[in-house]
């Protein structure tokens with residue numbers, strides 16, 4: 042049995058949980074969480090070892106089952122999510138896999154939203170059927186389709202909202218109600234929203250899974266995953282599976298993620314604000330056919346987004362009129378934003394889903410999900426949003442095909458972006474100018490607005 046940190050006497054707010062939740066201090070009274078980089082633990086006596094294995098005393102045994110640094114991360118995430126229990130894993134996919142396979146057996150049936158992270162899609166479509174588990178995909182936003190799918194017995198539902206990469210939403214309350222009536226548990230992959238924007242359990246979800254690789258670490262360093270659920274489900278269903286199959290998170294990675302969490306409540310809202318601004322900027326560009334961002338009025342599920350999310354998230358997806366050629370030219374012309382398939386990072390990262398993360402789905406399935414050659418996914422980071430927008434503006438300009446570029450520019454200037462959108466600047470300014478401007482934006486209270 043693993044020792045667990047004592048529950049705090051008071052319920053703290055999310056920011057406090059992120060800095061303090063789960064902290065256990067050793068006899069040395071260290072300020073920062075200690076890194077217990079150890080595979081095993083020793084016993085005072087043979088009797089204590091025996092009693093530990095009989096679950097009669099709490100003592101760490103082996104880091105595959107439990108480790109103090111890993112426990113601190115589990116307690117912090119459970120406190121943040123408002124979940125009874127948490128187990129962390131080596132990757133987000135290990136978390137999804139453990140949550141599903143621990144619960145399912147041959148003869149069971151899974152219903153999943155079609156718009157899933159690529160590897161989650163593979164588990165449902167390819168792995169589960171090998172073990173005699175039937176799987177059916179539905180369009181996540183179509184409640185009639187969910188209802189129809191629940192006419193046959195179902196044990197587990199897997200869904201992601203907002204989805205990757207098209208940022209489609211699933212009505213959590215409605216689907217959880219339908220699933221529960223059918224006797225299924227609902228597993229929500231909450232990576233895109235993070236626990237700061239959306240609490241699936243408030244809408245009835247039974248299990249929430251995360252890739253800690255994304256916003257939790259948020260600085261591109263380590264992989265990790267987390268599964269959260271009721272104490273009973275975690276103890277009886279998940280923990281035996283994890284203990285015996287071994288997707289354990291390294292204590293070093295747990296420690297890195299603990300440190301990442303301490304700034305989650307500063308990073309995610311800043312990234313969301315920047316993403317909303319970038320979405321508004323992109324919507325004004327003539328090269329862009331459509332921008333997808335859950336909190337924009339033109340998102341088809343805008344009202345649902347406002348009901349179940351606190352902000353629109355850190356990702357923006359947009360479709361370029363010029364298709365894949367325009368997308369590649371734009372990506373290649375960026376100088377600040379990196380081309381990468383990761384997301385939730387301090388660095389802004391851009392992805393072409395059709396040829397990378399969603400390449401294996403095939404043309405037909407991509408078309409069903411609305412992913413075209415012109416679709417571009419942007420994970421907005423922590424750089425100054427004006428620099429992000431200037432980089433996008435310059436890349437979109439440069440990506441115009443030569444035939445268009447050679448044509449004379451129209452006499453009238455292009456329409457100004459919405460007033461909230463920082464204008465892409467092309468005039469060269471000094472480092473001192475940029476610092477003064479950024480400082481006014483970061484500390485508005487000490488820089489009264491100038492006339």
Ligand SMILES: *Cc1c(COP(=O)(O)O)cnc(C)c1O
Nearest residue numbers: 132133134158230232252254265
């Ligand atoms: C990244 C990701 C995963 C998988 O996480 P890893 O840590 O890469 O294994 C699962 N779901 C979503 C939505 C993701 O973005």
